[in-house]
Amino acid sequence: MAKLPNISILGCGKVGTALGMLAARAGATVVAVASRHRCQAKKAAESIGGSVRVLDMREAAAAGGLVLLTVSDDAIAAVCAELAQARAFRQGALVAHCSGSLGSDVLAPARACGCAVGSAHPLQTFPTVAAAVGRIQGAHFFIEGDDAAVTVLETLARAVGGRPSRINAEAKALYHAAASMACNYLVALLEGAARLGDWAEIRGDAFLTAIDPLVLATVENVNELGPAEALTGPIARGDVDTLRRQIDAVKACGDAALLGAFTGMAGLTIDLAIRKGTIDITAAEAMRALLRDVKE
Numbered sequence: 413m414a415k416l417p418n419i420s421i422l423g424c425g426k427v428g429t430a431l432g433m434l435a436a437r438a439g440a441t442v443v444a445v446a447s448r449h450r451c452q453a454k455k456a457a458e459s460i461g462g463s464v465r466v467l468d469m470r471e472a473a474a475a476g477g478l479v480l481l482t483v484s485d486d487a488i489a490a491v492c493a494e495l496a497q498a499r500a501f502r503q504g505a506l507v508a509h510c511s512g513s514l515g516s517d518v519l520a521p522a523r524a525c526g527c528a529v530g531s532a533h534p535l536q537t538f539p540t541v542a543a544a545v546g547r548i549q550g551a552h553f554f555i556e557g558d559d560a561a562v563t564v565l566e567t568l569a570r571a572v573g574g575r576p577s578r579i580n581a582e583a584k585a586l587y588h589a590a591a592s593m594a595c596n597y598l599v600a601l602l603e604g605a606a607r608l609g610d611w612a613e614i615r616g617d618a619f620l621t622a623i624d625p626l627v628l629a630t631v632e633n634v635n636e637l638g639p640a641e642a643l644t645g646p647i648a649r650g651d652v653d654t655l656r657r658q659i660d661a662v663k664a665c666g667d668a669a670l671l672g673a674f675t676g677m678a679g680l681t682i683d684l685a686i687r688k689g690t691i692d693i694t695a696a697e698a699m700r701a702l703l704r705d706v707k708e
Contacts, residue, residue: 414567416440417506420476422469422491423447424456427510427534428482430544432460434572446472459541473500478564479527481509481519489518496521506561508532513588515581516557523558530557531584532565534574537595549573556581602627604673611665640688647681648688650695656702663706675703 419435421428424447432442442460446469447453453466465475473479473495483491488509501507507522512533519529536551538544553569553576555562562578569576579587602620609619633642646654655678662674682699685691 414563416567416571417477417564418443418475420444420446420472420479421456422472422479422481423483423487424449424452425482425484426538426541426544428480429456429459429541430538430548431480431482431510431568431572432456432464433541433545434548435568436460436462436464438571440568440571444472444475470495470498470500474502477502477505478568479505479507479522481507483509485511485513488514492519493521496525499525501525501527503527506530506564508557508561508565510534511584512554512591513585515584516561517581528558528560530555530561530565531581532569532576533584533588534569535591551575552577554579554587556584601673601677604670607667607670608662608665640684643681643684643688643690645681647678647699648685648690650685650691650699652695652698652702655699659702659706671706675706679703 416435419432419440419442421432421442421444424445428445432445436442442462442464444465444467445453445456445460446467447456448469450466457464457466467475469491479501481488481491488511492507495501501522503526505527506529507519507527508516508530509519510533511518511531512535514531516529516531519527523529532553532555534548534551534553536544536547538547549572551574553565553574555565555569555576556579557565566576602623605623606620609623612619614622630642636642646658659671659675659678662671665671679700682691682696686693686696
């Protein structure tokens with residue numbers, strides 16, 4: 413594996429700290445960390461170990477041959493512009509961010525300073541640094557940018573145990589929306605299911621505990637069979653009366669957000685059932701009519 417340049421990490425949250433820890437374990441040299449909150453940078457430096465230094469943002473940017481901007485998405489453009497204006501980046505350095513929704517063009521000020529720019533987004537969920545360290549290994553990294561940056565970012569992804577994949581910068585927002593549906597919206601759907609369970613007088617965490625095996629089995633089925641073949645339930649069977657009773661019951665809860673989520677997902681499920689081939693156009697139209705009635 414090609415040797416990585418010395419790494420500076422600007423932004424010491426979960427992703428930045430975990431990448432620094434894993435890169436150091438893989439033999440890369442993390443020379444500097446920086447954060448708006450110095451105590452957070454010190455904590456990251458302790459976790460990464462070695463000779464990493466806690467510096468201010470400008471000093472850290474100047475120290476690395478690979479500068480990772482792992483600040484929040486909304487701060488990336490401003491931080492990059494501020495550092496570029498201060499001439500903090502080395503000529504010929506590689507500057508990258510780890511945002512899923514932004515392309516590398518947001519780093520244009522660094523490119524104007526003679527740097528190659530790119531982005532590498534690990535497709536995983538990281539509630540804690542410890543979780544990030546475990547989950548980055550095996551995660552797909554979606555990478556784009558200037559050729560020189562992409563080559564190094566692919567090397568970094570492999571070094572930390574990830575799986576590099578290419579993506580077009582123009583597709584980043586749509587890619588991130590897809591990831592949000594798979595992760596964040598799944599959490600919201602489970603919250604919705606818990607609310608409906610509560611309306612059904614299955615209190616507290618009891619319903620979430622009860623549906624846990626169902627959720628895990630569903631994910632396993634999708635992984636094994638694909639979404640269409642994994643689909644079961646009343647819509648897949650073309651059971652119009654059952655869907656009508658479900659809609660009426662959810663409507664009676666008086667929660668507009670829940671009703672919107674339920675009927676919205678029902679519409680996608682009808683499309684999936686047609687693709688699976690288990691319902692005909694007549695059944696599909698009867699179910700879509702129920703959904704139209706809710707909107708009206």
